[in-house]
Amino acid sequence: xxxSAIRWAAVTTAVLLAATACGRGDEASKGALxxxxxxxQTTGITDTSIKIGGIYPLSGPASAYGDIxxxxxxxxxxxxxxxxxxxxxxxEFIVRDDGYQPPKAVEEARRLVEQEQVFxxxxxLGTPSTAATWDYTNQRKVPQVFVATGASQWxxxxxxxxxxxxxxxxxxxxxxxxxxxxxxxxxxKVAVLYQNDDFGKDLLGGFxxxxxxxxxxxxxxxxxxVSDPTVEPQMRNLARSDADVFLNVTTPKFxxxxxxxxxxxxxxxxxxxxxxxxxxxxxxxxxxxKNVQGVVSATYYKDPNDPQWADDPEMKLYREKMxxxxxxxxxxxxxHAFGWAxxxxxHKAMEAAKCPTREGLRDSVRNLNDVEVPMLLPGVRLQTxxxxxxxxxxxxxxxxxxxxxxxxxxxxDTRKVFGPVTAD
Amino acid sequence: xxxxxxxxxKSTAPASGPRPARSWLRFLEPRGHWVWIALAIALIxxxxxxxxxxxxxxxxxxxxxxxxxxxxxxxxxxxxxxxxGAFFAVGAYTAAIMMDRWDTPYPWTLPVAAAVxxxxxxxxxxxxxxxxxxxxxxxxxxxxxxxxxxxxxFEDVTGGSMGxxxxxxxxxxxxxxxxxxxxxxxxxxxxxxxxxxxxxLLRSRVGRxxxxxxxxxxxxxxxxxxxxxxxxxxxxxxxxxAGAAGCVYTWVIGFVSPDSFTVNLSITLLxxxxxxxxxxxxxxxxxxxxxxxxxxxxxxxxxxxxxxIFGLLIIVVMYVAPTGLAxxxxxxxxxxxxxxxxx
Numbered sequence: 001x002x003x004s005a006i007r008w009a010a011v012t013t014a015v016l017l018a019a020t021a022c023g024r025g026d027e028a029s030k031g032a033l034x035x036x037x038x039x040x041q042t043t044g045i046t047d048t049s050i051k052i053g054g055i056y057p058l059s060g061p062a063s064a065y066g067d068i069x070x071x072x073x074x075x076x077x078x079x080x081x082x083x084x085x086x087x088x089x090x091x092e093f094i095v096r097d098d099g100y101q102p103p104k105a106v107e108e109a110r111r112l113v114e115q116e117q118v119f120x121x122x123x124x125l126g127t128p129s130t131a132a133t134w135d136y137t138n139q140r141k142v143p144q145v146f147v148a149t150g151a152s153q154w155x156x157x158x159x160x161x162x163x164x165x166x167x168x169x170x171x172x173x174x175x176x177x178x179x180x181x182x183x184x185x186x187x188x189k190v191a192v193l194y195q196n197d198d199f200g201k202d203l204l205g206g207f208x209x210x211x212x213x214x215x216x217x218x219x220x221x222x223x224x225x226v227s228d229p230t231v232e233p234q235m236r237n238l239a240r241s242d243a244d245v246f247l248n249v250t251t252p253k254f255x256x257x258x259x260x261x262x263x264x265x266x267x268x269x270x271x272x273x274x275x276x277x278x279x280x281x282x283x284x285x286x287x288x289x290k291n292v293q294g295v296v297s298a299t300y301y302k303d304p305n306d307p308q309w310a311d312d313p314e315m316k317l318y319r320e321k322m323x324x325x326x327x328x329x330x331x332x333x334x335x336h337a338f339g340w341a342x343x344x345x346x347h348k349a350m351e352a353a354k355c356p357t358r359e360g361l362r363d364s365v366r367n368l369n370d371v372e373v374p375m376l377l378p379g380v381r382l383q384t385x386x387x388x389x390x391x392x393x394x395x396x397x398x399x400x401x402x403x404x405x406x407x408x409x410x411x412x413d414t415r416k417v418f419g420p421v422t423a424d
Numbered sequence: 425x426x427x428x429x430x431x432x433x434k435s436t437a438p439a440s441g442p443r444p445a446r447s448w449l450r451f452l453e454p455r456g457h458w459v460w461i462a463l464a465i466a467l468i469x470x471x472x473x474x475x476x477x478x479x480x481x482x483x484x485x486x487x488x489x490x491x492x493x494x495x496x497x498x499x500x501x502x503x504x505x506x507x508x509g510a511f512f513a514v515g516a517y518t519a520a521i522m523m524d525r526w527d528t529p530y531p532w533t534l535p536v537a538a539a540v541x542x543x544x545x546x547x548x549x550x551x552x553x554x555x556x557x558x559x560x561x562x563x564x565x566x567x568x569x570x571x572x573x574x575x576x577x578f579e580d581v582t583g584g585s586m587g588x589x590x591x592x593x594x595x596x597x598x599x600x601x602x603x604x605x606x607x608x609x610x611x612x613x614x615x616x617x618x619x620x621x622x623x624x625l626l627r628s629r630v631g632r633x634x635x636x637x638x639x640x641x642x643x644x645x646x647x648x649x650x651x652x653x654x655x656x657x658x659x660x661x662x663x664x665x666a667g668a669a670g671c672v673y674t675w676v677i678g679f680v681s682p683d684s685f686t687v688n689l690s691i692t693l694l695x696x697x698x699x700x701x702x703x704x705x706x707x708x709x710x711x712x713x714x715x716x717x718x719x720x721x722x723x724x725x726x727x728x729x730x731x732x733i734f735g736l737l738i739i740v741v742m743y744v745a746p747t748g749l750a751x752x753x754x755x756x757x758x759x760x761x762x763x764x765x766x767x
Binding site: 058059060061063095096097099100101102103104106107108110111114115127128131132135196197198225226227 | 474475476479480483569572573576577584585586587589673677678679681683684686688689719720723727729730731734
């Protein structure tokens with residue numbers, strides 16, 4: 001019996017050896033690189049293809065964001081089929097699910113980098129998942145570009161040059177509201193409701209800094225936890241403050257609750273600023289659209305529901321290609337347009353890269369010079385530099401009118417007004 | 425009284441399956457050589473696999489240790505816990521805070537994490553001793569739910585919702601191992617120690633008392649098993665193992681945040697041990713493999729709804745193998761053996 005057990009073990013080992021010998025991935029074939037690009041990493045990229053991977057919560061509590069990769073896929077399918085890819089390279093975009101769990105995100109990042117041998121990670125979604133993976137990607141020197149989270153640390157941190165955000169960070173957004181108030185209500189008294197986490201604190205902190213030295217004052221602030229059932233007690237306290245502006249820094253569910261509480265209290269009628277995260281129509285609908293007239297917010301990309309873009313060439317293209325390459329997806333969902341805009345930004349950054357290498361992409365996304373992306377609002381452009389790790393820092397104010405958001409005023413470029421966002 | 429249970433144990437042992445004499449499959453039996461073979465394979469694997477697979481196997485070991493604890497409580501003690509993710513989280517955070525705040529060398533975090541969760545398990549085991557079935561499930565579920573906001577609240581210590589980023593244990597240079605392999609061996613060492621600990625526990629008075637408790641509480645009490653004592657103890661041991669797993673998890677992932685330890689984790693762990701095989705020795709390992717590999721497998725089948733496929737797979741497994749994967753494997757071996765003997 002002992003002998004057969006050993007034989008059995010030997011067989012098992014042999015099988016394992018054979019199986020794993022085939023498992024090792026090969027380096028991507030190296031095309032002829034220009035002289036200055038010699039010695040740089042070319043994993044996942046050839047003269048005819050480029051392989052990138054994204055990690056999104058397709059399942060779990062945040063699965064609504066799972067619509068973003070659909071817009072991205074549609075964009076890449078379209079340029080692959082009709083534009084011969086990016087500079088002749090067909091884009092292969094691999095999407096993995098992390099269920100919004102950081103350990104799962106680490107696993108999927110490693111799968112993409114080590115098993116799939118991707119050229120770069122194009123978007124990881126959510127602050128926790130990105131924070132869990134960025135040490136790994138930077139150790140491995142894999143670009144992690146245009147991560148879908150608004151935390152300011154992706155741009156201020158100096159130790160992670162391979163990671164960069166895309167959407168306006170929360171501090172920039174706060175600056176937009178501050179700037180708006182400075183011109184519209186220079187002696188505003190502001191009451192703030194904010195979510196007690198990095199997102200809420202980033203925005204509130206940014207706002208306080210941006211109003212420093214002006215007549216605007218924060219007269220009351222209340223926080224809530226994501227696990228709280230309701231924000232009504234906080235709203236009652238804020239109403240007593242006799243502020244004339246209410247800054248609503250919340251995620252969708254609580255955004256609705258705060259709006260409803262504001263509507264219910266007829267004695268207190270402040271100017272209601274709703275942050276971008278909660279500014280979707282699905283947040284406003286439960287409150288009753290007639291009750292939220294005059295609420296203001298800020299945005300940076302074209303909303304497919306906005307009739308003023310109905311004849312916009314990019315929006316028409318988007319609708320046409322979505323119908324063709326993502327027939328099951330509803331083009332009116334703003335997340336699809338978000339994905340489309342991000343993919344189109346990646347396209348531009350990759351085109352602008354001096355070398356078709358990982359280093360080339362890393363340098364390119366940190367050297368974007370006034371790049372126009374048609375799906376973004378006119379006037380909102382991508383701009384980065386050695387001291388500026390934030391591609392989008394401009395937003396435009398919008399006011400809710402009738403059944404939709406209406407843009408007003410000029411695009412506010414917070415870079416010009418406030419200078420670069422820095423850590424602390 | 426222990427005599428009585430002893431005899432009972434002995435009398436039930438052969439009923440678990442006919443002893444296949446002179447079979448080359450004998451080492452698959454509980455007291456056979458399979459443990460050594462599994463260990464030998466586990467020692468060879470990290471030198472044969474790519475780093476990513478080594479990392480995945482390390483996570484399997486982490487889950488296996490946590491499931492081992494859950495198996496002790498649910499499979500052997502007959503208690504239910506929907507809150508083991510919380511013990512796991514406490515172990516993980518204990519290690520993370522020690523490494524982050526006081527720069528404690530990582531080996532020291534393991535005994536501390538184990539001790540902290542053991543004490544916590546004892547404390548929480550007290551209500552467990554008075555509650556049964558669904559009520560206990562509800563209490564443990566509440567623990568898992570309330571831990572996440574708690575971690576976010578004490579931001580100064582826990583890093584709030586941004587979590588804590590830590591450097592991973594580096595292999596000592598004399599080993600010549602890569603980081604992934606070193607982490608794997610650390611996890612393997614903890615897993616082996618945990619399996620030995622549980623095997624010892626189960627063979628002792630505690631194990632017999634737990635089995636008696638699971639099978640019939642009243643009978644156990646009549647035989648002199650102190651119910652409250654053993655229930656609390658089972659909770660504490662089980663929490664200790666979950667805490668140790670959490671500590672190794674922190675070493676391996678190098679990042680903790682409240683969102684890593686939601687209620688989902690507790691439920692996944694419970695699903696893992698039930699699918700793996702309650703009360704079986706191989707159950708935790710099979711459960712760990714299931715928890716680790718099946719979600720990504722589900723995703724390969726259908727990108728649109730990975731959660732649905734995962735759920736369906738659990739249902740399928742439970743229908744095909746009501747005693748879990750371990751039971752299925754055991755049945756397959758026995759029926760195979762019977763056919764061999766008929767010839």
